[in-house]
Amino acid sequence: MARRPRLEPRETRAEATQAFLGRAADLAAEFAAGTPPRRIRSFSEAAPDDLRPALAILSEIPDLGLVVHGPRGCGVRAPGPAPLAVTDLDQRDTVLGSGEVLAETLRALDAACPVAAIAVLGSPVVAINSDDIRATVAALGPELGKPVVWVRTEGVRSAVPATGGDAAAEALLQLVETQNGPREPGLLNLLTSTRSPELAALAGQIEGLGWRVNILPAGARVAEIALAGRAEASLVLAPDLLGLFAEGLETRFGVTRLDVALPLGAQATVAVLRRVAALGRATGGGGPPAPPRPLSEPLAGRRLALALPTAWGLAAAELIGDLGGTVAVLSVPHLDRSHAAALGSLAERWPDLQIHVGEGQGFELAGLLRRTAPDLLLGAGDAVVVALRQGLPAAVLDPARLIGAAAPEVLTEAVDIALARWALVRGAVQNARPGYTPGWLKRSPDWHIKQEVR
Template identity: 25%
Template structure:
């Protein structure tokens, strides 16, 4: 049975047996499937994490002519305010319009928790349709309706005949999973179940070339999309980017593609398998096009599917030669420098490979979770860095990160914008590992990241000065402990 026949997607803990807590080395992971999630929890002490609702909102708010209706407490969804600049910029870059993310809340109260919130939700859906006339209303189930048993799908089905917009229930009950990558499955599930047609559509318009679905589930900004479009169009391919900033009226084009290509296997496997099973569209989900070698492998795989392998080899050779010349003045700055990377698993590993290609010594990696799709990336990285590089599988947990950073003392730390403060307070130079306004992907991304790191390392004084006046909340005794002490499967006692 297809997962899309279910009301909501399964947790990644169940579907992929994904791991969210481990402390080991790259050599321990490469070449074997790591399974380390325990049924009763992963740590005897846990500091913090995030809810799957946050990454889901990043995608839903990007969809033009849509409204996100949060069914839950008033605070749920408020992170949309912080992400609105990216929504405005993304719409402007792609469509030439400045569109805010539009989200509302049913604002469930204590009375609603006792009596149920289904009536309030039905009224809210009708009012959203009347007031905004969107093409799509995402009805997002947060923790409260999941706990009290509100039937969000049933309400959507009941009200659909009264509104013009398509109603898409999205299940983001944060207490159900500790792996927030399940958010990508939740959004894909809603789109695939409700928006896409029941059968494959064949376009009557003649295509410029083979049509490729280029998957972007918040994996990259517009600059990175343009870099991959550039490489694919040189080979004669027509490109359809999905789902961020994809107009709901044009999403049907997904079913007309000749091939779907992942840009981040962590994000995309759930939807790619659905497109293959329901519409017969083959897919490629092997590499993330970050880094010199990975970009070439990614492009080569796509080209060989259409019998264009030799043409791709010529393009790759030309691009790599040009990039090598551009990087030459920068490389001396990176020699002997140590780098630590923290991000979602595929981004962390592919970025680490790129840093090694630039001349850095990769001395530590933190991945937010681990599943089967990244196994080949671990093997690639081990061939470059060796087997002893520390690996922390952690859904945040900055106390473990602080311990590792004090031990390793890297020269530069690459992490997400809201996760760089630990390294910064230790006086380590930091750089964002992902930002929709910057380039990371393809050959241009490799050069732009190198150029930014060159400038960062040329003058590292800011964070060094910051460390004189800012401190972390951990006692000195913690830095003498095993950083993985509280991970139950890492050899620690797990009982303190």
Template identity: 25%
Template sequence: MDYLKNKAAPIREDRLAACGAYGGSCCDLSGQSKKGGCLFNTKRTFSQTQGCQLSLSLGMVASMRDSVVVVHSPVGCGANMLQMAGINKVFQQLRSASARGLRWINTNLDQVDVIQGGEKKLRQAVLKAEQEFRPEAIIVMNACVPALIGDDIDSILDDLQTQVNARIVPIHCEGFKTRIQATAYDAVYHGILRNLVGEDKARDKRVLPEDPLEEAKRQARISRTVNLLNVGSMSRVDEVELIRILNALDLEVRVLPCFSHPDDFTYSYEAALNVSICATHDDYFVEHFQSKYGIPYVMRTIPIGITNTNKWIRDIAAYFGIEEQAERFIDAENRELNQALEPYRRQLQGKKVFVTGGEIRIMTTAELLYNLGMEVVGLRGYHFDKYGEALLDDFLQDVPGVDDKVFNIGAGQLFEQANLLRRIQPDLYVGHLGGNGSASKQGFSIFPLFGQSNDYLGYQGVFEVATRVARIMRNSSFNRNLGGNTKLPYRESWYSEDPFRYIDHSALEEHEAEVVANG
């Protein structure tokens, strides 16, 4: 289906039947996810909190160079940008000499605007962005309030496009529409694909080489070019490592969409292959490119850990027919890396680890830690869909002994996590910042699942993770002391209850009963 005909991307519950609530074992999840969409119907009778897709969308677009972000919302939603202001320019400079830092305008909707509409303020904000900054693109983020009161931002922006030079990119990322925060990736890609990609979106008519030899060279370059997709989920050092790997295969690399310039998208379809690091992030983009421009993609796994980095490279090499060259590279890298990892494997052998985060990243990170000698005792994913299902089957083969280990699905449900951690008692907790704070207050050593200044991907990422985890595990006294002197806001009786008591699995049970009844 061509979703780009619509003004906004569909939510993931509708497009991928994504599941946001589950509690069971890895093996059970693998089996139940294959039962005709019944997993999608699980729900919670109580939910503690959840993420908002607006904040995730802002994280993607805020890094775009020579652009201004207009957040059409009350001031509280726009305040999400404050957490990005300090580091944005630094990371832009690491990737390009043209860095202007973070520029945004908030329409600051108030109670009067909720009654009378916020369209006037939106017009004023877009015109101010044009007059004040003269950007290449104005990215308009539509939040919950204007969507609820019915502001027709697309009609307004179509009219404003005739009055400004900047390309206007509307992003529909209203948080109330979905419980699956990853819909934010689709929302941003939808806006980029509709408004920045394609020769008809070019600011100036390009001139192709008249010399046949020069045109042949251009086509040869395109035939060896890959789009490496980064939605903010890999650091600059991660990018450097993956570019190093791809360059070693004699491939040219274009990194999109984060930290890109609006012009970088215009001819982004002039590539031989789209290379994703995570299906959760990129499936919307790569599948559109394949259907419209005929560009294939690689999206099976994320290159975290030796096993999955090897798979990632082999998938890319298979497309270009350079398998022998890739195998020589893989053998050399694996041999050197395994030798360097030996002292860390001895130190980490048998240590128990619990991993939480995005469905794809947690399984590949867990495989990395297993390869370092650690025991994977549990996983928590923010959501689960068909891409997680495919990777889970590989995970169960790559990491023996995890079939009966717990797999919990649910973003923001820290009360479930607290219960699970009390039961499992891991030596190390791996997760994002919000969950890390809660786990540390229970006395567990913590390791960030991602950091903008750290290396996680490729072979260099394996070594960096090993050294950092080993350093953390050598001294856990801080977290033990913190756990002994703080208390989470849950009664002791909660820890003795089933951690999944608020997850309704009745749809799965009804489906299983129906299967049994029908023989």
């Protein structure tokens, strides 16, 4: 059996960092100067691994069975319709190995659920007992008569959880390879990890230009994923997780990746639709849309903090600036070479913008919010909880809602919600247990972020 290429961690493949707190201008200068210094945490409040994002992506495929090879607790996942089984390894399995347990679990899942394919995800325990997942997968595929693919999330490969998106992308590409066929003119892949009404509206606009849209992997079936290699182009709406999937479709199957900014706001959405229309004219599609109306400034005078996935956070920060607001804090899970241009643009606009890089690091975010005192925070639920405990208005902002020309209205509505509800939640927050002791909050929020010595 030929050896498969090694799955490179994000730190190696894209010079990613998951530990930084400082000025946008300083971090942008490091990327501009070449390879940025690698930083580590000597203390981490939480350490998400690459299994979680891989599960979040693959669990949205309803007819893809998932088998997590590890202890029962490794089966915690984002909710999704995909059937899930866990091999439930015990102490003996951890030491002596458990290849037969994996094979039995695969057979049991296939017998219990009508799935079109099965994906096997490793866990850190596999790095201890050295189970050969690849050999089991290769043997069970022909036996079960359907694709069985390996998702390489075993071990602790990377400190950047988005590496799990790369592992999921590799598995998705294996599903494409099993049913590759001739090119289908007019087919466009819309690559996303979530769905929303705004996404459906964008797909409708693209279809109005003469294309057939294949939305995947979120909500897609295995047969639709198999069609991805026959498409003419791919538009990526989750570049931080599915960028490698788009790259693989381009290099292995010749599916053009559209190099455009995320369709966030009228101007960016029109740019995307014009790019698609330029390709679509060859298939009888309609003309490009009309130019957008000039933006007003409904956020003038507002200082915001954002806590969003990296690509969406950078794009949303730019839009907030166009709407007259100022971003004082931007908290993202990681930053890598693909974000350098957008980071540089933000640094030119707001050199002193505080960039916080780290997932699940509530103490760092709490200290930063206390120091910078923005008017409010928008973003993920865990960041909203941190902000509220620090006495800061906050509201959840789903990046999927920002797709399309209505993004300014979504942003301003979220700001209004955060401010309007603050009076209601302030009393409850003041009586709640503090998230961190006064001693912790006296510390500098980046005291434990160190530059790695190479």
